[in-house]
Amino acid sequence: MGKPETLVEKIWKQHVVHHEPEKPDLMYIDLHLVHEVTSPQAFEGLRLNNRKVRRPDLTFATMDHNVPTKNRDVIQDQISKKQMDALRKNCKDFGVTLADMYHPDQGIVHVIGPQLGLTQPGKTIVCGDSHTSTHGAFGALAFGIGTSEVEHVLATQTLWQKPPKTLNVHVEGDLGTGVTAKDLILAIISKFGVRFGTGYVMEYTGEAIRNLSMEGRMTVCNMSIEAGARAGLISPDETTVEFLRGKPNVPQGEAFDEKAREWLALATDEGAEYDETVMIKAEEIEPQVSWGTNPGMCVPVSGSTPDVHESDDVARALEYMGLDENQPIQSINIDHVFIGSCTNSRITDLRKAAKIVEGHQVSDHVRAIVVPGSFGTKEQAEKEGLDAIFKSAGFEWREAGCSMCLAMNDDVVPPGGRCASTSNRNFEGRQGNGARTHLVSPEMAAAAAIEGHFVDVRQFAANVYS
Amino acid sequence: MEAIREHQGVAVPLDRTNVDTDQIIPKQFLKRIERTGFGQFLFYHWRFDDDGNKREDFILNQPAYEEGSVLLAGENFGCGSSREHAPWSLLDYGFRVIIAPSFADIFYNNALKNGIIPVQMDEEQVHQWMKQAENEELVLTVDLENQIVCDDNQDVHFDIPAYHRENLLNGLDDIGLTLQHEDKITAFEHAVRA
Numbered sequence: 001m002g003k004p005e006t007l008v009e010k011i012w013k014q015h016v017v018h019h020e021p022e023k024p025d026l027m028y029i030d031l032h033l034v035h036e037v038t039s040p041q042a043f044e045g046l047r048l049n050n051r052k053v054r055r056p057d058l059t060f061a062t063m064d065h066n067v068p069t070k071n072r073d074v075i076q077d078q079i080s081k082k083q084m085d086a087l088r089k090n091c092k093d094f095g096v097t098l099a100d101m102y103h104p105d106q107g108i109v110h111v112i113g114p115q116l117g118l119t120q121p122g123k124t125i126v127c128g129d130s131h132t133s134t135h136g137a138f139g140a141l142a143f144g145i146g147t148s149e150v151e152h153v154l155a156t157q158t159l160w161q162k163p164p165k166t167l168n169v170h171v172e173g174d175l176g177t178g179v180t181a182k183d184l185i186l187a188i189i190s191k192f193g194v195r196f197g198t199g200y201v202m203e204y205t206g207e208a209i210r211n212l213s214m215e216g217r218m219t220v221c222n223m224s225i226e227a228g229a230r231a232g233l234i235s236p237d238e239t240t241v242e243f244l245r246g247k248p249n250v251p252q253g254e255a256f257d258e259k260a261r262e263w264l265a266l267a268t269d270e271g272a273e274y275d276e277t278v279m280i281k282a283e284e285i286e287p288q289v290s291w292g293t294n295p296g297m298c299v300p301v302s303g304s305t306p307d308v309h310e311s312d313d314v315a316r317a318l319e320y321m322g323l324d325e326n327q328p329i330q331s332i333n334i335d336h337v338f339i340g341s342c343t344n345s346r347i348t349d350l351r352k353a354a355k356i357v358e359g360h361q362v363s364d365h366v367r368a369i370v371v372p373g374s375f376g377t378k379e380q381a382e383k384e385g386l387d388a389i390f391k392s393a394g395f396e397w398r399e400a401g402c403s404m405c406l407a408m409n410d411d412v413v414p415p416g417g418r419c420a421s422t423s424n425r426n427f428e429g430r431q432g433n434g435a436r437t438h439l440v441s442p443e444m445a446a447a448a449a450i451e452g453h454f455v456d457v458r459q460f461a462a463n464v465y466s
Numbered sequence: 467m468e469a470i471r472e473h474q475g476v477a478v479p480l481d482r483t484n485v486d487t488d489q490i491i492p493k494q495f496l497k498r499i500e501r502t503g504f505g506q507f508l509f510y511h512w513r514f515d516d517d518g519n520k521r522e523d524f525i526l527n528q529p530a531y532e533e534g535s536v537l538l539a540g541e542n543f544g545c546g547s548s549r550e551h552a553p554w555s556l557l558d559y560g561f562r563v564i565i566a567p568s569f570a571d572i573f574y575n576n577a578l579k580n581g582i583i584p585v586q587m588d589e590e591q592v593h594q595w596m597k598q599a600e601n602e603e604l605v606l607t608v609d610l611e612n613q614i615v616c617d618d619n620q621d622v623h624f625d626i627p628a629y630h631r632e633n634l635l636n637g638l639d640d641i642g643l644t645l646q647h648e649d650k651i652t653a654f655e656h657a658v659r660a
């Protein structure tokens with residue numbers, strides 16, 4: 001046996017195409033996901049230089065950021081339409097598979113990759129999108145890139161990368177009842193800050209992580225970038241294997257079992273060393289609510305906003321958010337609820353939110369929408385009757401897309417509006433100019449929709465958790 | 467990409483930390499399919515009010531900084547979304563250098579790909595320059611070859627990975643460089659598929 005290695009080291013070794021001392025390595029990319037917003041200039045660059053897409057078979061495109069979620073045929077904004085038309089044309093010209101707005105595989109790029117089995121352990125995966133870290137949940141090395149790098153990968157199927165430093169985020173113990181993966185990652189970011197992962201690839205370890213479903217793991221890895229880390233991953237285990245079994249793009253039958261053995265062997269070895277380790281105790285984590293303008297500005301639902309004198313950043317954030325200092329979180333009234341985004345729009349998210357909603361009515365001053373992460377998720381939810389639960393409670397039930405996570409389409413929170421959102425960014429203006437975002441889990445968002453303000457979902461839905 | 471060796475310009479102090487790319491260029495301006503013309507949207511909601519009028523108190527709107535081309539900012543500049551529209555808008559507006567105590571990883575790369583020099587400098591020095599630039603015109607010269615930033619009194623060293631420095635100095639086309647290794651890429655593909 002050689003020296004014990006981390007998952008990242010193992011994946012790295014398998015993908016180096018060219019190595020020179022003092023230089024980044026040339027890395028092979030196994031899967032390149034493409035969406036309409038960060039790709040047009042990259043395809044244009046190829047055209048200008050007479051270049052082709054090297055591996056259309058390893059490239060997969062969808063439309064998610066701009067697509068209308070109400071009526072697919074009504075695109076209010078002509079520039080949005082132009083961007084989607086450009087992707088259609090680019091995919092056609094360069095031979096890239098596209099799941100467009102009407103395609104059954106369509107959805108948020110980070111939701112469909114895993115659903116289609118394109119995302120697999122040990123792969124290197126990139127996309128012109130910072131939440132590509134999501135795919136790390138499968139033990140893939142997945143990270144976001146800019147448009148120039150998108151062009152580079154299209155043309156060469158490689159990227160120049162320095163071997164990353166590794167950071168072990170160790171979660172001790174298990175999460176309490178009613179405390180979710182979203183609460184865990186928000187608590188991690190608020191404890192260690194929005195920059196602690198910068199320059200690192202994070203690996204999440206520990207009992208609480210092992211006990212998460214794949215959907216929960218995706219929620220955690222998704223927000224690695226909010227801690228500054230381009231990639232966050234989790235060693236593959238039986239949960240990973242079972243999720244992928246039978247998915248469209250994985251081997252089937254015996255070949256699958258053989259592949260699964262390869263995947264499991266990628267897990268970080270006992271005794272492997274990380275460059276850094278941080279620890280957090282799962283038992284101490286409560287449901288979280290963000291109060292400020294970055295994802296680190298979060299407190300437990302039993303808490304309050306901070307003291308205005310804490311720092312200039314705090315003062316600025318409180319002002320933008322229209323909140324008082326030391327204001328109890330549960331006294332904050334909301335007028336919008338968004339259940340969706342690549343963080344929390346998968347079938348288990350919708351099931352859990354529906355459980356909370358069932359038998360209740362959305363508060364009359366709240367507008368609440370559910371946007372499934374993909375066409376497939378929507379179909380599955382409808383099969384299970386989740387849409388009926390949401391609709392009869394007063395939620396709008398939409399088509400798949402990014403929607404109100406970044407409000408590039410018509411799903412916008414108005415200026416001064418306050419939204420309980422299951423997405424990942426509470427930056428100024430993210431959900432609309434002047435909009436105020438509070439990041440929460442789907443369960444917490446559902447409970448807030450009904451009460452019209454934040455509540456501790458563990459008390460609100462005590463019957464569900466008993 | 468245009469080569470850049472040295473740049474001299476007026477410093478603009480943006481005394482904020484965690485400036486995210488949603489602030490640098492809000493999403494409603496990401497719909498264009500060109501690389502150019504993004505400067506007018508830079509820091510849009512900080513520069514303009516809801517009616518599109520200039521906010522006089524925002525630093526970029528003050529006449530003294532009109533010609534500014536060196537941006538001084540707080541920690542974790544460029545965090546959030548991977549949108550390369552952020553460096554495109556900074557560049558198009560006229561910034562060639564950004565000096566900050568730290569940068570978000572994706573932004574750092576995106577800046578380099580567009581010929582913007584991201585200068586990582588200790589916090590104290592950045593703050594000293596910010597204070598100075600708030601009170602009087604501060605002209606900074608960035609000498610990439612020698613990895614120094616000079617004001618009237620001192621030369622301050624900064625680190626930048628050698629590989630990135632070379633590419634900036636020579637304005638190299640990354641893809642062209644990589645394709646020099648095409649045989650290796652092909653060999654890798656054959657080995658994996660075998």
Ligand code: SF4
Nearest residue numbers: 131341342402405406
């Ligand atoms: S859902 Fe939001 S964060 Fe996720 S890819 Fe879409 S816009 Fe980005």
